[in-house]
Amino acid sequence: MSDARDQVDERAVARRDDYGKYPIVVTGLKNSFGEQVVHEDLDLKVRKGEIIGVVGGSGTGKSVLMRSIIGLQIPDEGEIEVFGRSIMDTNPDDVIGVRDRWGVLFQGGALFSTLTVGENIEVPLKQYYPELDPELLHEIARYKLKLAGLPADALNKYPSELSGGMKKRAGLARALALDPELLFLDEPTAGLDPIGAAAFDKQTEELSQTLGLTVFLITHDLDTLHEICDRVAVLADKKVIAVDTITELMKLDHPWIQEYFNGPRGRAALSAQALTELRKAMDKPIDDDA
Ligand SMILES: Nc1ncnc2c1ncn2[C@@H]1O[C@H](COP(=O)(O)OP(=O)(O)OP(=O)(O)O)[C@@H](O)[C@H]1O
Numbered sequence: 001m002s003d004a005r006d007q008v009d010e011r012a013v014a015r016r017d018d019y020g021k022y023p024i025v026v027t028g029l030k031n032s033f034g035e036q037v038v039h040e041d042l043d044l045k046v047r048k049g050e051i052i053g054v055v056g057g058s059g060t061g062k063s064v065l066m067r068s069i070i071g072l073q074i075p076d077e078g079e080i081e082v083f084g085r086s087i088m089d090t091n092p093d094d095v096i097g098v099r100d101r102w103g104v105l106f107q108g109g110a111l112f113s114t115l116t117v118g119e120n121i122e123v124p125l126k127q128y129y130p131e132l133d134p135e136l137l138h139e140i141a142r143y144k145l146k147l148a149g150l151p152a153d154a155l156n157k158y159p160s161e162l163s164g165g166m167k168k169r170a171g172l173a174r175a176l177a178l179d180p181e182l183l184f185l186d187e188p189t190a191g192l193d194p195i196g197a198a199a200f201d202k203q204t205e206e207l208s209q210t211l212g213l214t215v216f217l218i219t220h221d222l223d224t225l226h227e228i229c230d231r232v233a234v235l236a237d238k239k240v241i242a243v244d245t246i247t248e249l250m251k252l253d254h255p256w257i258q259e260y261f262n263g264p265r266g267r268a269a270l271s272a273q274a275l276t277e278l279r280k281a282m283d284k285p286i287d288d289d290a
Pocket residue numbers: 033038056057058059060061062063064065
């Protein structure tokens with residue numbers, strides 16, 4: 001009897017340690033839509049504090065994976081734990097204390113068009129802290145706007161009055177509203193010009209470092225992967241076929257990985273990153289072309 005209790009205690013300790021190291025643990029995930037199986041026996045562990053890039057060909061199920069992790073897509077099979085709690089429970093109230101510890105930037109920003117930027121940022125705050133004083137709400141919104149790199153006058157603008165890059169930042173400000181520990185970003189630099197994309201990457205990296213955020217980042221952007229991701233998870237064949245640094249991934253003999261990272265665009269991104277590193281090492285401003 002006491003052996004059985006010891007085993008249960010050991011498992012509880014192992015799970016607690018695991019959750020301390022891995023805020024997201026996905027095991028044996030299966031997702032399908034009718035006959036189409038998108039994921040089959042997919043496993044993924046995301047390390048605390050890392051920026052993990054999630055890549056894969058179009059339609060390989062990157063967004064569906066993110067939606068599963070945040071409980072918007074109920075999988076057919078498998079287990080998903082976030083902060084050590086199962087997300088598979090269909091009752092959102094049962095995972096309160098988990099959902100308010102993440103922030104999400106959906107593709108395109110997904111801002112409410114009839115609300116100002118400030119009001120958009122206040123939405124999650126009002127949802128989780130309905131008793132908050134309106135003046136404090138505005139103050140928090142102003143602070144989050146600044147964290148996301150937007151000027152104060154953006155607060156009273158409507159999404160239609162913002163550029164693409166500003167919309168992304170407004171979505172980022174809203175994702176940061178609840179002081180999340182985990183940030184989900186779905187193709188944040190898609191549609192941005194290279195300068196805007198690089199600035200957004202820098203912002204993400206700074207936020208991750210200063211706030212200690214773990215970032216789950218879906219992207220096709222090779223520069224983003226090279227510049228800010230600690231590891232990259234590759235989706236192919238309905239699974240995560242590899243999770244590693246780009247240097248290690250490039251050694252793998254998988255056709256998609258080789259084409260993606262060792263193709264002309266992959267090599268160009270690698271050279272650009274090598275140049276950035278070299279310039280940093282020489283303590284020279286990156287924009288100094290002299
Ligand atoms: N609600 C849905 N109903 C039916 N099929 C869906 C649904 N959501 C996603 N799918 C299908 O699941 C597959 C994976 O979609 P998903 O959006 O996750 O791909 P992705 O890897 O994010 O692609 P992309 O890089 O093009 O954004 C696609 O074939 C898509 O058509």
